[in-house]
Amino acid sequence: METIRALRFEGDKALVFSEPGKLDTQTLRGLRELTDESAEMLQSILEAQEAGDKEPASQSLLDLSEIGRLFGDELVLELAILRRSDLSETEKQSLVMARRGQAVFRNRVVELEGRCRLTGVDQIEHLRASHIKPWKDSSDLEKLDGNNGLLLAPHVDHLFDRGFISFSDCGDILVSQGCESVLSAWGISTTMNVEPFRVAQRPFLRFHRRLYGFEAEASSRKSAP
Helix, strand or coil: CHHHHHCCECCCCCCCCCCCCCCCHHHHHHHHCECHHHHHHHHHHHHHHHCCCCCCHHHCCCCHHHHHHHCCCCHHHHHHHHCCCCCCHHHHHHHHHHHHHHHHHHHHHHHHCCCCCCCCCCCHHHCEEEECCCHHHCCHHHHHCHHHEEEECHHHHHHHHCCCEEECCCCEEEECCCCHHHHHHCCCCCCCECCCCCHHHHHHHHHHHHHHCCHHHHHHHHHCC
16 A cells, blocks of 8 residues: 555546556656656556566555556546557647647536536536537637536537527527427426626627527517516
């Protein structure tokens, strides 16, 4: 257990990998900001496991199941990308950076929203961080801006992402023609209000409404008494 106690990360984020890989210390450190000591120790564990080292547990060599319990569950996905032989180094790095950007975006949306506005579900593992202004239309800064996001249940994310619903700045739901029966079947009222949106969210919502043809309806509701 001495090795477990000695392995420490800079920050509180838990990580995991499920199989050994041929990665140098610098790559490991770059993936998740390992301390020098932790990166070197983790590298030695990987090398020993890959070499089939059978050193007894009393000498503090972690097996993969112990490593899996020690770290969380995202690093394995980046390791899998880095080990792919069908991608160039540039493509691998692009995929890794895209994954990290999505994680940053999700964390920011979670901090600002905290729950699905339509369903009230606040168990984050069951929700998706959805871009309000589509990712393909957003600048690099907008792609990571938490105000350009909503935390939505998967079925609601489908409706919003495809433009079947949108929202006015004051929080009224806007529903595309012919979609009322779907919302009814899912227990979503077509007249519900999800509370006013923050000022910083409104330019992104305006883009979404214009993109899917809801802006005129939103304007008429805004002008109503």
